[in-house]
Amino acid sequence: MKTTYDVKLGGIQQRFDRDRTAYVARWRIAGKEKSKSFRSKGLASAFMSDLRQATKVGEEFDIATGLPASMLAPESIGPSFLEFAQSYVLRRWNTSAARTRETDAYALLSLVPALVTDAPRRPTTEALREVLRNHALLPQNRRLELTTTQAATLTWLERASLPLAALGEPHVLRTALEAISVTFAGSPAGANTVRRKRAVLHHLLEHAVEQKVFDSNPMDGIKWTAPKAVTVIDPRTVVNPVQARQLLDAVPKVGRNRGARLKALFACIYYAALRPEEAADLRQRNCTLPESGWGMIVLEKARPQGTKRWTNSGETHEPRNLKHRADKETREIPIPPVLVAILREHIAEYGTARDGRIFHTGTGGTYSSSAHSYVWQEVRKLVLSPEQITSSLAGRPYDLRHAAVSLWLNAGVPAVEVAKRAGHSVEVLLRVYAKCMDGQQEHINSKIADVLTD
Structure with a gap:
């Protein structure tokens, strides 16, 4: 899915088609004309209002359909990054050691909160991580019960999580790489930590290639060098x-x-x-x-x-x-x-x-x-x-x-x-x-x- 922020909203035109009147909403995406017909002016106005709200909160628009991510049908955008991350963790659970599971989750605690739309009423990043750590990234029988606030946090995350396919865009993938390059406190992360988290992201995207979400691993096309890790023992x-x-x-x-x-x-x-x-x-x-x-x-x-x-x-x-x-x-x-x-x-x-x-x-x-x-x-x-x-x-x-x-x-x-x-x-x-x-x-x-x- 190719996306853009280049959106220009037009107006609503009335059109007479045989014995029926139609109302056509018009807008432009990356210079391309888009339109959608409605039976009433109220429906057309509501549609344009949804587009306008999406632009206000900074959503990306799909160039092919002309719609923001929040308005795409699920089958047209595939799983969200959160959904795929959950399935990735569960697929590996039975064959992974406890430390491997923890390494996977630790990387996803950095990635999932970063790969979201700029939706309103965003919970704190720590609140998002708490829900992921204790509930969303665990098998069903390991999950803790959520409080009302935590349930609302998870609902926000499920709605705001970017489509997995969005990681095919270089700027989205760079956002992911930036997220794993810092600690939860925001300071530069250690080289070994960055390399481990990058390995998890790369492996997750390899799974996405297997499931035909991508033709090849998007990370292979990104010119990004992981920090050099110390691999020799210090004689001191x-x-x-x-x-x-x-x-x-x-x-x-x-x-x-x-x-x-x-x-x-x-x-x-x-x-x-x-x-x-x-x-x-x-x-x-x-x-x-x-x-x-x-x-x-x-x-x-x-x-x-x-x-x-x-x-x-x-x-x-x-x-x-x-x-x-x-x-x-x-x-x-x-x-x-x-x-x-x-x-x-x-x-x-x-x-x-x-x-x-x-x-x-x-x-x-x-x-x-x-x-x-x-x-x-x-x-x-x-x-x-x-x-x-x-x-x-x-x-x-x-x-x-x-x-x-x-x-x-x-x-x-x-x-x-x-x-x-x-x-x-x-x-x-x-x-x-x-x-x-x-x-x-x-x-x-x-x-x-x-x-x-x-």
Whole structure:
């Protein structure tokens, strides 16, 4: 559908057609004459009044029919962007992880309120997002009951949402790209956030191509460059082995019991390069823990944290397949004696949860990411210098994983083996950890120096 704001309203002419009088409303769209006949002057006047109201609120007019979007028959304009966004979310629901569902919704919370007509009595953007977040972008059985005000907000949004076909127009698509380029507060969004939201928009439009709304993805014709995202690990975040041991030894000193229960989890992140969600689902049956020597962890599942409205169970944590792996695919990680000893001690002290999980709260639950973060920040205060505390050094528990992988690479472990243990592809491993491979720099520099002195 091609649209325009170039609208010039004419008048109403009386015409005698055989034995019947007709009243013809005339107007121009993008320089093209348009007309519509009515049996009475009152009907013609009402029609012209509707056109005039549409121009006042800034509606776009369809060049083919000459009508504003609000007056087009549904079958002539196809689904609205809101309707298609809802169907997009529901189509992907059963095959998506909770975090993927949340990523999709987060992008649509930026896009849907931006792709609307300038209709009167617009609710606040936050009110629109609240209705989308808690009702419109959820399956029917997950939706919260709406208040009278919220119901009115949703009704406004349903009427004002632009047709999906409108995204075929470059200026509309640029409005969408501008919307994903800022935070909900209006400040510039981070590069990774923008790229994730753009990916959702692109994928949604690919679905629209499949359904014959577009011949090709409209985004392919837009010259727009996403901000460059940082894809390499900053070596300033990586602790050395001495610092890592000092940090881990200080973990039990935080809190009455929480730190003591989390020491072994943080040790798994450092000594085995587990992702936090992988450590959260680690079970005793996954571990071979001999009295001496190296042990083995065989990962089966991860236990990521999500928002309850997006998970299958309605709980914050639920098991999922390992990242980038098929169902029932496992990952084997040899673990050094120091980690074997820490895990044996932890299990002896705290036992396991009913389902066999090694790391659990006193009531058998799962520690949240905010609990991890709180303990870790307190540990940094106990161990690091004031300058280091304000730096990015080991700023998050996840940085222990980066320290582990960097250590393995710089110790000369082949990249293929490191990638296998860490759950990466070799290509991603070498790209992400390129700046952390300090052990190679001196060797390469010496080779260059040898050539220069020949």
